[in-house]
Amino acid sequence: MDKLLDDIKNNLIAGRVDRQDEGPDGTMEGQPGMRELVQEAIEMGVPPSTIMAQCLNPGMEEVGRLYENGEYLTPDMLAAAESVNTAMTLLEPLLLENNITNNGKFVMATVEGDLHDIGKNIVVTLLRGSGYDIQDLGTSVQADQIVSAIKESQANFLGLSALLTSTMGKMKEVIDKLKEENLREKVKVFIGGAPLTEEYARKIGADFFCEDAFDALNKLNSLKKKK
Amino acid sequence: MQNRKPKNSPFRGLDIQRHSFLSDKDCRLIHEGSCQLLEEVGIGVTHAGAVKLFEKEGATKQNGRMFIPRMIVERSIQQTEKNIVLKALDSTNNLGIEGKNSRVHYGTGGQALYVLDYKDGAFEKKAAVTQDLIDIVRICENLENVDFITRPVEPNVQDEDMDLTKTRIFLENTSKHINLANLIQIEKLPEIISMVQNKELISFIACVLVSPLSMAESTTEKFIRFIQEDIPVAISSCPQAGTTAPLSEVGELMQVNAEVLSALTLANLVRPGAKILYRGIPITSNLHTNVSPRWCQPDSIRRIAIISDMTHFYGIPCCGTAGVSDEKEPNPQAIAEKTLSWIFETASGAQFINSALGMLEQVLTVCPEQYIIDDMVIGRIKQLFLKSPDYNLRDIARTGVEEALSMFGVQMDSAMKEEVSSRINFIFSGQEEYSADHVQAQADLIKKAIISGKSSNVFLKTSRSGLRRGWLYSGKRFEGRLELEDLHLLKTEILDSYGN
Numbered sequence: 136m137d138k139l140l141d142d143i144k145n146n147l148i149a150g151r152v153d154r155q156d157e158g159p160d161g162t163m164e165g166q167p168g169m170r171e172l173v174q175e176a177i178e179m180g181v182p183p184s185t186i187m188a189q190c191l192n193p194g195m196e197e198v199g200r201l202y203e204n205g206e207y208l209t210p211d212m213l214a215a216a217e218s219v220n221t222a223m224t225l226l227e228p229l230l231l232e233n234n235i236t237n238n239g240k241f242v243m244a245t246v247e248g249d250l251h252d253i254g255k256n257i258v259v260t261l262l263r264g265s266g267y268d269i270q271d272l273g274t275s276v277q278a279d280q281i282v283s284a285i286k287e288s289q290a291n292f293l294g295l296s297a298l299l300t301s302t303m304g305k306m307k308e309v310i311d312k313l314k315e316e317n318l319r320e321k322v323k324v325f326i327g328g329a330p331l332t333e334e335y336a337r338k339i340g341a342d343f344f345c346e347d348a349f350d351a352l353n354k355l356n357s358l359k360k361k362k
Numbered sequence: 363m364q365n366r367k368p369k370n371s372p373f374r375g376l377d378i379q380r381h382s383f384l385s386d387k388d389c390r391l392i393h394e395g396s397c398q399l400l401e402e403v404g405i406g407v408t409h410a411g412a413v414k415l416f417e418k419e420g421a422t423k424q425n426g427r428m429f430i431p432r433m434i435v436e437r438s439i440q441q442t443e444k445n446i447v448l449k450a451l452d453s454t455n456n457l458g459i460e461g462k463n464s465r466v467h468y469g470t471g472g473q474a475l476y477v478l479d480y481k482d483g484a485f486e487k488k489a490a491v492t493q494d495l496i497d498i499v500r501i502c503e504n505l506e507n508v509d510f511i512t513r514p515v516e517p518n519v520q521d522e523d524m525d526l527t528k529t530r531i532f533l534e535n536t537s538k539h540i541n542l543a544n545l546i547q548i549e550k551l552p553e554i555i556s557m558v559q560n561k562e563l564i565s566f567i568a569c570v571l572v573s574p575l576s577m578a579e580s581t582t583e584k585f586i587r588f589i590q591e592d593i594p595v596a597i598s599s600c601p602q603a604g605t606t607a608p609l610s611e612v613g614e615l616m617q618v619n620a621e622v623l624s625a626l627t628l629a630n631l632v633r634p635g636a637k638i639l640y641r642g643i644p645i646t647s648n649l650h651t652n653v654s655p656r657w658c659q660p661d662s663i664r665r666i667a668i669i670s671d672m673t674h675f676y677g678i679p680c681c682g683t684a685g686v687s688d689e690k691e692p693n694p695q696a697i698a699e700k701t702l703s704w705i706f707e708t709a710s711g712a713q714f715i716n717s718a719l720g721m722l723e724q725v726l727t728v729c730p731e732q733y734i735i736d737d738m739v740i741g742r743i744k745q746l747f748l749k750s751p752d753y754n755l756r757d758i759a760r761t762g763v764e765e766a767l768s769m770f771g772v773q774m775d776s777a778m779k780e781e782v783s784s785r786i787n788f789i790f791s792g793q794e795e796y797s798a799d800h801v802q803a804q805a806d807l808i809k810k811a812i813i814s815g816k817s818s819n820v821f822l823k824t825s826r827s828g829l830r831r832g833w834l835y836s837g838k839r840f841e842g843r844l845e846l847e848d849l850h851l852l853k854t855e856i857l858d859s860y861g862n
């Protein structure tokens with residue numbers, strides 16, 4: 136079993152999701168990845184708390200260390216986040232049985248008329264890897280659709296992205312609709328994208344403007360501490 | 363001052379002997395790979411009119427993707443207009459853009475969100491407004507090396523007034539060719555045409571493609587309308603290696619070429635003999651840090667220059683891209699990277715070099731003083747090319763950066779010289795082989811990514827091995843302080859002459 140736990144940890148460090156993944160240097164295709172290994176561990180009856188304590192947490196610490204000292208670059212970090220997310224998705228039903236929940240639910244979207252999503256997708260990957268359950272509605276999403284997704288999923292966070300001056304106004308429309316539906320107090324609204332500023336966030340009544348994905352994570356962490 | 367017009371030519375522009383990075387054989391390999399992608403992976407199309415046109419010619423649609431037979435693509439390449447005249451209010455400013463020639467022209471780019479204001483020796487960043495558009499057009503009207511003006515920023519008026527306002531500002535302030543780039547409301551096109559009176563005075567850029575391999579519906583509509591009016595349009599596709607395209611140069615070129623060819627095919631289905639400028643912008647993502655686009659690093663400079671090999675291979679006019687610095691403010695790094703990018707793009711023979719002046723922060727910001735700096739450096743670069751027709755490109759690149767920096771008070775030390783050489787070496791030396799096997803491996807990677815359909819960032823994970831092989835350049839910065847006071851005075855002088 137120790138070998139299995141080691142393999143899980145190492146696959147996280149390698150940022151691999153499944154067997155098809157080529158890994159950091161393009162040589163690992165065909166070897167079992169996070170999905171296969173965690174499945175095996177679950178079938179063997181390894182408790183999820185053990186997987187978290189002995190594989191995921193130390194694995195993420197190691198990735199953090201490699202990133203700090205420059206051996207790892209952004210895609211490595213994001214790959215590791217995806218790998219952790221794969222493990223957590225498999226473990227979630229078991230964790231719920233033990234009353235361990237994720238960090239919260241997010242609805243994420245690029246606003247109507249806007250097709251830019253490279254930045255938004257990075258935010259999604261990083262936050263998923265940090266234990267947030269994210270429903271990504273994609274690009275050019277209408278305000279109504281966003282509001283009904285929040286209603287349905289009872290999300291506690293909303294993330295909106297816009298990269299065009301002509302679409303950033305749509306963010307206010309979403310926030311106004313949330314108010315109309317008495318949902319505004321139930322969600323914290325995060326916004327991001329090149330034309331936006333802190334000041335704009337204040338003006339339209341969003342809670343947080345984020346420079347980048349890490350900024351979003353820091354702001355979420357400080358919210359968690361306040362609780 | 364160099365000649366505005368070369369001798370014996372009715373047109374502006376710099377005539378040079380072009381330098382090619384790829385052989386015809388390499389270009390053919392990329393072409394074959396692109397045709398394979400269009401036939402086997404297809405292009406995402408939702409615009410109903412476009413779907414109809416493609417299907418009528420025998421393309422087939424499945425799961426939202428249009429599979430385009432090579433025959434139609436190659437016919438369209440044949441049909442595309444090879445020589446375009448872009449006219450200007452002052453006919454001595456007319457541009458003759460010829461696909462097989464290498465007469466190079468420089469112009470501005472857009473659509474920046476921010477403008478830098480120079481005050482008391484420092485730059486202040488603010489959101490762009492209508493007056494900035496007026497000022498920049500006026501400045502560029504006065505700059506010798508600006509051959510055409512692409513709308514640099516949009517006026518901050520109501521959506522309904524934007525397109526007409528900007529057209530009016532152009533007509534009132536420039537005698538050079540007007541590249542309106544985009545229209546916010548395509549319904550305004552007839553009014554714009556009657557406002558300019560002669561539609562040969564204007565051209566557009568349509569960002570039809572969303573990488574990897576799909577077309578944006580609303581832009582497709584605009585694109586079709588421009589083509590119907592027989593107005594020249596640059597087809598723009600701007601994938602970013604490592605996120606929306608493979609990190610591999612070969613993979614990205616094959617993809618961007620397939621993307622542009624798909625729209626070029628559509629154009630010729632709308633109107634055989636369409637007036638197209640091919641604008642592929644195969645830049646890279648900054649995977650070292652925050653995944654922002656890299657426009658002016660050696661990897662991007664090389665890839666963008668190689669695109670001109672493809673356009674010359676097809677004989678189709680090239681809308682190039684150069685001089686978009688990744689820096690936030692005018693500084694020595696910006697000058698050095700811009701200079702390298704202008705030199706290689708000029709040498710590549712791209713006929714209509716867009717975004718060449720004023721741009722900073724990966725196209726997010728423009729700066730009036732930067733337009734003047736860029737004009738001065740481009741002037742110097744032209745002289746270097748003109749001095750010896752059988753130039754040595756390495757020498758021009760080295761001398762160019764040194765002279766450009768010294769024009770603004772920065773002398774290169776030995777470390778800086780080494781850095782210039784290292785960047786030049788990277789640009790010259792390809793990291794990958796152009797072989798049928800490598801092309802096929804990249805085609806397979808693209809196919810797999812599209813089938814997985816995960817998100818636009820499908821290539822992020824597979825970029826890791828290439829990153830470790832050094833496919834993204836990493837080097838040192840050029841530091842120092844620029845002397846800008848004179849430029850600021852020059853800018854004020856130009857604007858004051860309009861009675862500001």
Ligand code: B12
Nearest residue numbers: 250251252253254294296299300327328347348472473569
């Ligand atoms: C790539 C790109 C495109 C690609 C988009 C591909 C894709 N799948 O996203 C394509 C080619 C399709 C495209 C199209 C257009 N584009 Co564009 N595009 C860009 C470009 C070059 C880069 C954007 C990017 O990906 N950056 C990299 C990512 C990593 O950064 P980011 O998006 O800023 O995201 C980070 C943060 O902002 C933050 N963040 C972002 N969102 C969110 C959300 C939340 C919740 C949080 C917490 C954080 C967060 O975190 C992210 C990660 O760190 C920008 C210029 C630029 N330098 O930004 C222009 C730019 C945004 N585009 C522009 C324009 C004009 C267009 C077009 C209108 C062009 C045209 N004429 O047709 C079309 C519009 C299409 C549409 N309807 O949306 C302009 C906007 C100008 C303006 N005044 O509004 C820009 C500024 C370029 C320019 N100067 O012309 N574009």
